[in-house]
Amino acid sequence: MKLNRRHFMAASAGVAATTLAAPHVYAASHGGKPKVVVIGGGAGGATAARYIAKDADGAIDVTLVEPTRTYYTCFFSNLYIGGFRTIESLAHSYGTLASEYGINVIHDYAVGVDRDAKTVTLAGGDTLPYDRLILSPGIDFVDGSVPGWDVTKQNAMPHAYKAGSQTELLKAQIEAMPEGGLFAMVAPPNPYRCPPGPYERVSMVAHLLRDINPTAKILIIDPKEKFSKQGLFEEGWNNNYPGMVERIGPDFGGNNVSVNADEMTVDIDGSVEKVDVCNVIPAMKAGIICEAAGINDGNWAPVSPHTMQSRADENIYVLGDASAQGDMPKSGFSANSQAKVAAMSVRAALTDSKMFPAKYSNTCWSLIDTDNGVKVGASYEATDEKIASVESFISQPGEDAALRKQTYEESIGWYEGISADIFG
Amino acid sequence: MTRPGPVVFAAFYLALVAPAAGQSGFGDAEAGAKVFRKCFSCHMVGPDAFNRVGPHLNGIFGRRAGSLEGFKRYSDGLKRMGADGLFWDFDALGAYIENPKAFASDTRMNFDGLDDPQERADVLAYLRQFSASPANIPEAAPTAMPREVELSEDILALQGDKDYGEYLSSECTTCHQLDGDDQGIPAIIGWPSEDFVVAMHAYKEKVRPHPVMQMMAGRLSNEEIAALAAYFEGLE
Ligand SMILES: Cc1cc2nc3c(=O)[nH]c(=O)nc-3n(C[C@H](O)[C@H](O)[C@H](O)COP(=O)(O)OP(=O)(O)OC[C@H]3O[C@@H](n4cnc5c(N)ncnc54)[C@H](O)[C@@H]3O)c2cc1C
Numbered sequence A: 001m002k003l004n005r006r007h008f009m010a011a012s013a014g015v016a017a018t019t020l021a022a023p024h025v026y027a028a029s030h031g032g033k034p035k036v037v038v039i040g041g042g043a044g045g046a047t048a049a050r051y052i053a054k055d056a057d058g059a060i061d062v063t064l065v066e067p068t069r070t071y072y073t074c075f076f077s078n079l080y081i082g083g084f085r086t087i088e089s090l091a092h093s094y095g096t097l098a099s100e101y102g103i104n105v106i107h108d109y110a111v112g113v114d115r116d117a118k119t120v121t122l123a124g125g126d127t128l129p130y131d132r133l134i135l136s137p138g139i140d141f142v143d144g145s146v147p148g149w150d151v152t153k154q155n156a157m158p159h160a161y162k163a164g165s166q167t168e169l170l171k172a173q174i175e176a177m178p179e180g181g182l183f184a185m186v187a188p189p190n191p192y193r194c195p196p197g198p199y200e201r202v203s204m205v206a207h208l209l210r211d212i213n214p215t216a217k218i219l220i221i222d223p224k225e226k227f228s229k230q231g232l233f234e235e236g237w238n239n240n241y242p243g244m245v246e247r248i249g250p251d252f253g254g255n256n257v258s259v260n261a262d263e264m265t266v267d268i269d270g271s272v273e274k275v276d277v278c279n280v281i282p283a284m285k286a287g288i289i290c291e292a293a294g295i296n297d298g299n300w301a302p303v304s305p306h307t308m309q310s311r312a313d314e315n316i317y318v319l320g321d322a323s324a325q326g327d328m329p330k331s332g333f334s335a336n337s338q339a340k341v342a343a344m345s346v347r348a349a350l351t352d353s354k355m356f357p358a359k360y361s362n363t364c365w366s367l368i369d370t371d372n373g374v375k376v377g378a379s380y381e382a383t384d385e386k387i388a389s390v391e392s393f394i395s396q397p398g399e400d401a402a403l404r405k406q407t408y409e410e411s412i413g414w415y416e417g418i419s420a421d422i423f424g
Numbered sequence B: 001m002t003r004p005g006p007v008v009f010a011a012f013y014l015a016l017v018a019p020a021a022g023q024s025g026f027g028d029a030e031a032g033a034k035v036f037r038k039c040f041s042c043h044m045v046g047p048d049a050f051n052r053v054g055p056h057l058n059g060i061f062g063r064r065a066g067s068l069e070g071f072k073r074y075s076d077g078l079k080r081m082g083a084d085g086l087f088w089d090f091d092a093l094g095a096y097i098e099n100p101k102a103f104a105s106d107t108r109m110n111f112d113g114l115d116d117p118q119e120r121a122d123v124l125a126y127l128r129q130f131s132a133s134p135a136n137i138p139e140a141a142p143t144a145m146p147r148e149v150e151l152s153e154d155i156l157a158l159q160g161d162k163d164y165g166e167y168l169s170s171e172c173t174t175c176h177q178l179d180g181d182d183q184g185i186p187a188i189i190g191w192p193s194e195d196f197v198v199a200m201h202a203y204k205e206k207v208r209p210h211p212v213m214q215m216m217a218g219r220l221s222n223e224e225i226a227a228l229a230a231y232f233e234g235l236e
Helices: A005-017 A043-056 A077-082 A095-101 A165-175 A197-212 A230-240 A288-292 A332-350 A401-423 B006-022 B029-035 B076-084 B090-098 B117-128 B153-157 B162-169 B193-204 B211-218 B222-233
Strands: A035-039 A061-065 A070-072 A091-093 A104-106 A110-114 A119-122 A127-129 A132-135 A139-141 A182-186 A217-221 A245-248 A257-260 A265-268 A271-274 A277-280 A284-286 A316-318 A360-369 A372-382 A387-394
Touching: A035 A043, A035 A127, A043 A061, A043 A095, A043 A132, A043 A332, A043 A401, A077 A165, A077 A197, A077 A360, A091 A401, A095 A104, A110 A288, A132 A332, A165 A197, A165 A277, A182 A197, A182 A271, A197 A217, A197 A230, A197 A360, A230 A360, A230 A372, A284 A288, A316 A332, A332 A360, A332 A401, A360 A401, A360 B211, A372 A401, A372 B211, A387 B211, A401 B076, B029 B117, B090 B117, B153 B193, B162 B222, B193 B211, B193 B222
Parallel strands: A035 A061, A035 A132, A061 A104, A132 A316, A182 A217, A182 A277, A217 A245
Antiparallel strands: A070 A091, A110 A119, A119 A127, A139 A284, A257 A265, A265 A271, A360 A372, A372 A387
């Protein structure tokens, strides 16, 4: 007999539900145990699925929908480019979530949400009923934000802003650059995932080029006046990669750029530049399933700061990059932090478990050069209007080498910690 | 260039203003020489001092924690605090010698600590004589009382709610692993809850230097710290 995992899971979870410790369950709208469907098995979605399954002890059916079998973390993907990590070290699978937490993992892509019927439609044709729906689909790109570029051009001009093959491609292109060649990055406008991400990437590209192609140059074309950890990055580039990095901000036309992927050229405010590698990071919006669910306001899905529930539909939660929540940066740390609040709220809504006040925090590490890490972080509280920053800290320019090394080592500990917290 | 850990020094000056005005509880260096006998099996001071079980303590005021070149047996915890920007001052020294294990959980200083505030003040006044006009220490400092983490009996007696602790712990597990792995970030499971409470208050009151942990602990109430201590104590 071929054991169908979905049936098997349902059966074993049923056993757990009869144990004494199982929490009391409120009525489910589709009959049977209450059902939670999570769309997106990334930093937000996988954390939420794991916490709900773990703490509900089988009283809630948790289904996780994620198209890929292997999730490559964007966090630390720049370190792969710099040569500090292998691509395999960024890979995570869903095996533990299924086997240890009884989560029903479906590898498919959600294409529609019927909010009245409370069902999700999958590209494979299945329809999943839910009592609560969690959307953590990450980002998609805004069409036309960099004229000349769309996703069909992503092999010539990679974004590498969803990790995996894109990241490998970008690194291979950098390694193949001619001696003294030019790497260009079209940086994104706010808001976008991982505010220091593009600039950490520049540091890691510079690190790689310093070893293999020291006369190569890096050009950042940036629509923003200023950027995250700017003082720290600029100090690092000056000290460690002198003369290599140039940035064109909006005052010199950085906000008026188009590309030609066939010619490998970049047009900056009318002057055309030939480039060897072009990393286009377009403007971003919430993963398109949010639009399909009709819960967006503009490009993002607004949420209640107390619970991460969509402002448009209290049965839907939106986590991570896709949500418009206030002051938290779009980061893996934030998504993980928000997922725990949402998990608690979902459990309180579907079982008799307790609801505590929401607490959020974030820390983002960036690597500038070998053993030269910096960090920025903040804690947040929920107000009625938004998730508001309470307290923050940032590494200082001129810190000594011992502290920078320690900061880098901490970031490695964090990567291990958050990976275990997301994927079990 | 050395960096005066910005946060530490902010706390340091704050701590000094009050006692200097009060003029009470000055340490007595002569009495301190006697107290130092408790340290002498491991530490030397004076012209011919060398490292024994512990590092020599000449110039300890203003020295970066865990940084003496030539002393090879520092614990990771003390080295980490040094790297974070902890320079020994009255506050930090007072906290450390009061309860070494609570201050740096994995410390190699195998010493129970000095409970009596007067003894601590005295021994520090004695040690102060072997730190030649340390640039970072204001002149009023030698006579000021250490302001270690003062925890009332009430705070230590608080019974933590484990369930609440488990909920709160989800904020910690982004960095601290529940299986006790401690790559880059220390493990915090299975500690006696009192040590845990003291360590958390040391961050909260900024006696311990780390900015992330100062922020995390800074917004936890006494009850929440007790709840976390109760929860993490039960894990192994
Ligand atoms: C270069 C780079 C560096 C970064 N560095 C850091 C860092 O150091 N620290 C940090 O905290 N953050 C960092 N980030 C940001 C971090 O990766 C994201 O903020 C985080 O992954 C957001 O989590 P999420 O759950 O919102 O989305 P994701 O983690 O992207 O997960 C979304 C998942 O949903 C799936 N999905 C999308 N649509 C559907 C659908 N319709 N149906 C089913 N599944 C779907 C996708 O396949 C994906 O697996 C970095 C990002 C980049 C690009």
